[in-house]
Amino acid sequence: MRRGFGWRLAAAGAVALMALGLAFAPYVYAEAFPWLAKLHLRTTPPSQISVDAAPGPALGTAIGGRWRVQQIGPQTYALGEPANDPDNYEYLLLGQTRALLIDAGSSPDHDIRPVLATLTKLPVTTIPTHLHFDHTAGLKFADRIALIDLPQTRARAHNDEVRLGRYQFMGTLGGSHPAPSFKVSEWVKPDGVIDLGGRQVRVLWTPGHTATSISVSDPAAKLLFTGDLIYPTSLYGFMPDSSLSAYAATTDRLLALIPADTTIYGAHCCRNDLPAQAPWLGMSDLRDAGAAVKAVEAGTARGRGFIVRRFPVNPRMTLITLYPFGNR
């Protein structure tokens, strides 16, 4: 009798632990990832699309052995780190009186300022599209930093000094650098305008990939910079504060707000159908991403994998996510 009770207790405990693990799967994954990577265990199902860009160096001018600078429009530059892991792209928008750098660079060991100096003498304000390590590690080199003004970001600030939390910075997924702290010089309200002098851009709150993610809209240039909300290759919808329902609402909102002939620039390289270059997409790709997220939520999408699952979006993108209850 006693022995049977013990087994039942152990089984109930194991089930409870498994349920807890599933409910907190994004956090469990974030913590387990470095260990699984050390063991060379594949954690995500392979992509259904070829994610390798056509061979050859990325478009643009090589600077400092790391960066590729590509002009993508008047007074607008992509600053890529395409040969690196992570393969981030940052964007520099020049006005008449100031410049805006969208994302800071993915490494605390590579100063982006010499690259900026080749492009402008204007004062540069850096705005991270979200707080993950590969978008904020370079903030230590920024003179002026703008940040979206949300309760979650204000809660991390003391006298404008922001200290990132473990699951905002997500250093466990890449590099072992500690989460940085940085001084915010400009809090931007959701949908607030940044005036660069003769060029006004709007900071849109676009949660989904993370709760505090932004996109930057330059309506006159018909450009939308989306950070990790959408870019070619694999979209990440499995972070601790990723939300599939927010992802779907954000894509709906952007599709209603942004003209259909706008070009999207995301934060990660590269398209599988073009030579390596600043990762651009169209608004129809955003519509496809939104439809894929909704199908995953509805349980009608067919993906691969167990716990970490990969779903097709279109020929250029897949979506990686956990079960919707982990990323509600």
Ligand SMILES: [Zn+2]
């Ligand atoms: Zn991210």
